[in-house]
Amino acid sequence: MTPSLDAYVMLSSALFAIGFLGVLVRRNTLVIFMCLELMLVAATLALVAFSRFNGTEDGDVFVFFILTVAAAEVAVGLAIIVALFRLRQTIQVDRLNSMRH
Amino acid sequence: MEQIAFIFLSALTLACALGVVLAKNAVNGAMCLLLCLAGIAGLFVQLHAYLLAFILVLVYAGAVVALFLFIIMLLDMQGGQAWRFRPAQALAGFAAAALLVTGLDLIAIRGRLGGGPPVGQGAGSSLKLYAYQLFTAYLLPVQVMGFLLLVAMLGIILISRRISEADPSK
Numbered sequence: 581m582t583p584s585l586d587a588y589v590m591l592s593s594a595l596f597a598i599g600f601l602g603v604l605v606r607r608n609t610l611v612i613f614m615c616l617e618l619m620l621v622a623a624t625l626a627l628v629a630f631s632r633f634n635g636t637e638d639g640d641v642f643v644f645f646i647l648t649v650a651a652a653e654v655a656v657g658l659a660i661i662v663a664l665f666r667l668r669q670t671i672q673v674d675r676l677n678s679m680r681h
Numbered sequence: 682m683e684q685i686a687f688i689f690l691s692a693l694t695l696a697c698a699l700g701v702v703l704a705k706n707a708v709n710g711a712m713c714l715l716l717c718l719a720g721i722a723g724l725f726v727q728l729h730a731y732l733l734a735f736i737l738v739l740v741y742a743g744a745v746v747a748l749f750l751f752i753i754m755l756l757d758m759q760g761g762q763a764w765r766f767r768p769a770q771a772l773a774g775f776a777a778a779a780l781l782v783t784g785l786d787l788i789a790i791r792g793r794l795g796g797g798p799p800v801g802q803g804a805g806s807s808l809k810l811y812a813y814q815l816f817t818a819y820l821l822p823v824q825v826m827g828f829l830l831l832v833a834m835l836g837i838i839l840i841s842r843r844i845s846e847a848d849p850s851k
Contacts, residue, residue: 583687585794588728591691593785595698597778602702604774610707610753614714617745618698621721621737632728633799641814643733647740648826652833654745658752659837665756 588629595622609661609671613654620650687727694720707753715746729799732811 599622602615624643631639665671697720700713718741725734815823 582683582798583727586789587687587691588724589789589794590786591694591724593782593789594695596785597782598695598698598702600781601774601778604777605702605771608707610749610756611701611704611710614701614710614749617714617741618701618717621718621741624733625721625724628725628728628730628733632730633794635799637810637814640730640733640811641819643730644736644811644815645819645822645826647733647736649829651740651744652830654748655837656833656840658748659840662752662755663840671756 585629585633588633589626592622592626592629595619595625607672607674609664609673609676612673613657613661617650617654620646683727687724690720690723690727693717694724708750711746711749711753714749715742718742718746732808 596619599615599618602618603612606612606615624646627639627643627646631637631643661671664676668676670676694717697713697717701710701717704710704713718737722734722737722742725731725737
């Protein structure tokens with residue numbers, strides 16, 4: 581007996597919500613970035629599940645591209661965080677508020 | 682049997698995802714992310730997407746988490762001081778996440794996705810089929826993706842160079 585599509589969709593939505601919670605609650609830029617990755621992976625899980633249960637391969641190919649873009653995104657994002665740290669000596673988002681006023 | 686494996690893997694994934702959000706130390710968070718990705722790779726195997734599971738472990742667990750750990754080692758000298766719990770903020774965050782998950786699940790339930798069995802073999806099970814797709818229907822996206830990786834690499838070089846040159850002039 582295989583798990584149903586509903587189970588996979590609910591799991592991926594729960595995973596997405598956990599990542600969203602982390603983005604809202606945490607103050608460390610690196611942790612926020614990790615939670616963003618979590619949300620991305622949750623979306624890929626839903627894509628793979630839909631692709632499997634509908635018998636098409638387009639979702640799988642799309643996930644392949646998502647993984648490539650995610651690798652590029654992580655590299656650029658971490659470079660920006662390192663540059664930010666060099667400039668401001670902090671990566672806590674509540675101290676990076678020079679655009680606030 | 683498959684049901685038991687699914688329950689175990691989803692419990693592992695969700696627990697480790699919560700670990701990423703709640704971990705005091707960013708290094709523990711990165712380790713939880715690693716375990717969470719291992720769980721997702723297991724779920725991909727259950728969905729017959731073997732190639733994607735392999736790529737997920739290779740790219741995410743091998744490269745991305747290692748990169749995260751390097752940057753945490755480089756920057757996060759303050760250790761555990763980061764996680765200050767603010768009740769109002771946490772309440773708002775939990776409410777937003779609960780709303781989001783309720784909305785998504787309502788769409789999933791109202792949409793009647795159905796509990797039917799999977800159709801066909803599963804595309805990811807055959808590498809040949811996969812490669813055929815990539816080099817026929819998705820040839821242009823593959824080229825664009827290669828260009829994107831090149832641009833990202835150049836961007837990273839530019840970002841890290843400009844800052845390091847600006848620093849001594851200050």
